Amino acid sequence: MLKSYEGGCHCGRVRFRIAVDLAETPIGECNCSICTKKAILHLPVARDRLQILRGADEMTTYRFNTGTARHMFCRHCGIHAFYQPRSDPENYSVNARCLDDYDPATMPSQRLFDGREWEAHFAKAGAEWEAKV
Amino acid sequence: MLEVREGGCHCGRVRFRAKVDLDRLSECNCSICTKKGILHLPTDPADFTLLKGKTALVAYTFETSVAQHTFCKHCGMHPFYIPRSQPHRVTVNARCLDGIDGPSLKPSRFFGGRDWEAAQAKRLADENLPPPDPMGGRAGALTLQAILDRAAE
Numbered sequence: 566m567l568k569s570y571e572g573g574c575h576c577g578r579v580r581f582r583i584a585v586d587l588a589e590t591p592i593g594e595c596n597c598s599i600c601t602k603k604a605i606l607h608l609p610v611a612r613d614r615l616q617i618l619r620g621a622d623e624m625t626t627y628r629f630n631t632g633t634a635r636h637m638f639c640r641h642c643g644i645h646a647f648y649q650p651r652s653d654p655e656n657y658s659v660n661a662r663c664l665d666d667y668d669p670a671t672m673p674s675q676r677l678f679d680g681r682e683w684e685a686h687f688a689k690a691g692a693e694w695e696a697k698v
Numbered sequence: 699m700l701e702v703r704e705g706g707c708h709c710g711r712v713r714f715r716a717k718v719d720l721d722r723l724s725e726c727n728c729s730i731c732t733k734k735g736i737l738h739l740p741t742d743p744a745d746f747t748l749l750k751g752k753t754a755l756v757a758y759t760f761e762t763s764v765a766q767h768t769f770c771k772h773c774g775m776h777p778f779y780i781p782r783s784q785p786h787r788v789t790v791n792a793r794c795l796d797g798i799d800g801p802s803l804k805p806s807r808f809f810g811g812r813d814w815e816a817a818q819a820k821r822l823a824d825e826n827l828p829p830p831d832p833m834g835g836r837a838g839a840l841t842l843q844a845i846l847d848r849a850a851e
Contacts, residue, residue, distance in 0.1 A: 574733070575729065575730050575758070575760070576758065576760065594800070594801050596801050598708065599708050600800065601793055601798060601799070601800030601801075602707070602708050602775045602777075602791075602793050602800075603735070603774075603793075604734065604736065604793055605735070606735075625771070625772075625774065627708070627772065627773045629709065636774065638769075640771065642730075642758045642760075642767070643734075643756075643758055643767065643769030643774050643775075643776060644730075644733045644734065645774055646733075662732055662733050662734075662735055663733050667732065669727075674801070677801060
């Protein structure tokens, strides 16, 4: 069931609200070069289910390699509350660590994206998704 | 095991070398460590060298402003910081060491920073240490400044 959650960066300038079904949307982590450093716990959210409540102008966007992913962070506190991933650039991946209700005991990472082997893993994940729908 | 490792931010503007002990990896559940997801490796400033990045780093502070939460203003990574609990030392973020597999890192120590005063009292008692001198609240800023002053670029 879709439920509303709010979250944000640390200094409070960036705030967001999402609608997500946590039972149907497993939190994941990734071992690629930037996810390792960011420590992000990925919660995929469709574009129309994320509302930036404030702070869109307070973020810096970092891009590298293909330039597809948009790694946004608050330029005041450096926290990455959400971003637009290379694997699904039209939508968002929210950092579960930045939810107001984040609880590591009840929101563990349940799957690993092998981002070090990005192309191979993306092809495999895509094939599995196609087989499901 | 103590070893000398290098690391940095993601875009490469910030680089450091430090003597760290991955067997003493710790995590903290305070408000900012939770969002940063940092895995802590405290070290002495004498064992930490900022190889480059002094103009790329900015420091975020809050509440007591003792801790200096440095990050690269270009890519937003937090490779090291000066902690409130040990403002005369430097904490390396293990996730920013070269050649690290993030998901396999398992901390062996824990600091309950959500209740900071109690966690600090417990840490000092466990390690038989006196409270650090906050130097009028400026200890963290002075430690950071000394690191920046020593850096070549």
